[in-house]
Amino acid sequence: MNIGDVANRTGLPAKTIRYYEEINLIKPLRDANGYRRFREQDIHKLNFLGRARALGFTIEDCRTLLALYEDESRASADVKRIAREHLGQIDAKISDLRAMRDTLGHLIDACAGDDRPDCPILRDLGGKT
Amino acid sequence: MNIGDVANRTGLPAKTIRYYEEINLIKPLRDANGYRRFREQDIHKLNFLGRARALGFTIEDCRTLLALYEDESRASADVKRIAREHLGQIDAKISDLRAMRDTLGHLIDACAGDDRPDCPILRDLGGKT
DNA sequence: ATGGGGGTTCCAGCCACAGGAAGGTCAAGG
DNA sequence: CCTTGACCTTCCTGTGGCTGGAACCCCCAT
Numbered sequence: 001m002n003i004g005d006v007a008n009r010t011g012l013p014a015k016t017i018r019y020y021e022e023i024n025l026i027k028p029l030r031d032a033n034g035y036r037r038f039r040e041q042d043i044h045k046l047n048f049l050g051r052a053r054a055l056g057f058t059i060e061d062c063r064t065l066l067a068l069y070e071d072e073s074r075a076s077a078d079v080k081r082i083a084r085e086h087l088g089q090i091d092a093k094i095s096d097l098r099a100m101r102d103t104l105g106h107l108i109d110a111c112a113g114d115d116r117p118d119c120p121i122l123r124d125l126g127g128k129t
Numbered sequence: 130m131n132i133g134d135v136a137n138r139t140g141l142p143a144k145t146i147r148y149y150e151e152i153n154l155i156k157p158l159r160d161a162n163g164y165r166r167f168r169e170q171d172i173h174k175l176n177f178l179g180r181a182r183a184l185g186f187t188i189e190d191c192r193t194l195l196a197l198y199e200d201e202s203r204a205s206a207d208v209k210r211i212a213r214e215h216l217g218q219i220d221a222k223i224s225d226l227r228a229m230r231d232t233l234g235h236l237i238d239a240c241a242g243d244d245r246p247d248c249p250i251l252r253d254l255g256g257k258t
Numbered sequence: 259a260t261g262g263g264g265g266t267t268c269c270a271g272c273c274a275c276a277g278g279a280a281g282g283t284c285a286a287g288g
Numbered sequence: 289c290c291t292t293g294a295c296c297t298t299c300c301t302g303t304g305g306c307t308g309g310a311a312c313c314c315c316c317a318t
Contacts, residue, residue, distance in 0.1 A: 004295065014296090019275060033283060035296055044256070051254045056229045059274070069251045079250050080242035087233050094226045100185045101219045104212060113209035121208050122198045125180050127173070133264065143265090144307060152305095162314060164265055188305070 001038045010046045017046065025049060025063060057086055130167045139175045146175065154178060154192060186215055 007014045020026050021036070026045050028036040048069060052062045061082055068074045110120040123129060136143045149155050150165070155174050157165040177198060181191045190211055197203045239249040252258060 002296075013276080015276060016274080018297095023274095033296080034298095035283080047256060048254050051256075053274090054229075055233055055254075056226070065251070065254065068248075069255055072246060074246045074248070074251075075244040076240055076246065076248035076250075077242045077244060079248045080237060080240045083233060083237050083240070083250050087230060087237060090226050090230045090233070094223060094230065097185070097219050097223045097226070100183075101216060101223065104184055104216050104219070108209060108212050108216060111205055111209045111212070113206045115204040115206060117201060117203045117205065119197075119203070119205035119208045121205075121212055122194070122203075125177050125184075125194065126198055127176055127180075131265070142307080145305085147266095148306060162265080163267095164314085182305090 001043070003036050003038070006038045006043060006046065009043060010050055012046055012050050020046070020049060023059065025059075025066065055086075056090060057082075061086060130172070132165050132167070135167045135172060135175065138172060139179055141175055141179055149175070149178060152188065154188075154195065184215075185219060186211075190215060 001009075003014045003017055006012075006017060010017075012020075017026075018036075021028060026042050026049075028038045028042050031037050045066065048066060049062050052065055053059075057065065064082060065079065068079055107121045107124055112118070130138075132143045132146055135141075135146060139146075141149075146155075147165075150157060155171050155178075157167045157171050160166050174195065177195060178191050181194055182188075186194065193211060194208065197208055236250045236253055241247070
């Protein structure tokens with residue numbers, strides 16, 4: 001399979017697949033003409049990576065998770081620890097975003113949104129008077 | 130005021146302040162020795178920028194908001210539109226993150242986290258079998 | 259004179275790719 | 289046989305919003 005087919009099958013852009021090879025996440029074979037040739041195991045790894053990325057894991061986490069996935073003697077505790085740390089970061093981000101949304105929401109509600117210059121949003125950003 | 134004092138007063142790193150000058154958000158004066166000299170209006174702008182950034186506005190949004198802030202004949206509708214668009218992006222991000230958190234949370238709960246290799250998290254990433 | 263704590267510029271790096279140029283390869287159709 | 293067009297290749301640049309560091313200058317106190 002060439003990269004285009006793999007892109008179709010995995011949903012990952014060809015650019016991304018090339019990038020994953022460059023950073024040694026996958027190692028597809030090469031045909032005589034220089035084209036990458038992907039085996040089923042490569043595609044399987046790419047799907048793994050796609051799902052892990054969709055859950056927001058960093059590339060380095062993905063690398064570790066992939067290694068654990070292929071290590072039959074792994075301890076699930078290692079996987080769980082990585083996942084929990086990541087969950088913590090997600091929660092932190094969510095609460096940051098919620099704080100922003102709350103503040104911003106109040107300001108927006110307070111703003112007339114007409115053609116006059118008076119604006120609580122700018123007043124707040126400018127230091128509340 | 131030199132950049133160090135301004136950094137202390139605004140809470141912004143000196144590096145960031147220099148960067149904001151580089152991208153023309155502020156234009157501090159220069160002393161004979163080449164040091165930046167900040168006026169109160171520069172500090173006011175920096176505080177504005179700090180608060181806008183803390184609400185998650187992009188630099189380009191900040192630039193626009195600052196221009197509106199200084200435009201006495203602005204229409205608050207313009208400000209509100211920018212804020213609402215930004216709010217939309219925040220909400221989108223929050224819901225992405227919540228989806229991630231939910232999936233990840235379930236997987237973590239299902240994982241024993243001991244020294245055995247069996248792991249629902251990896252099973253899911255690997256394609257659920 | 260020297261030491262230390264400011265300041266300056268410029269360059270590299272971060273993350274995870276995306277866009278695009280310049281060129282090689284392959285199968286189908288005329 | 290030649291062309292066309294869809295692939296593929298590598299390489300370089302850019303993204304956002306800074307951050308770190310090198311190499312150097314400036315000023316004040318000892």
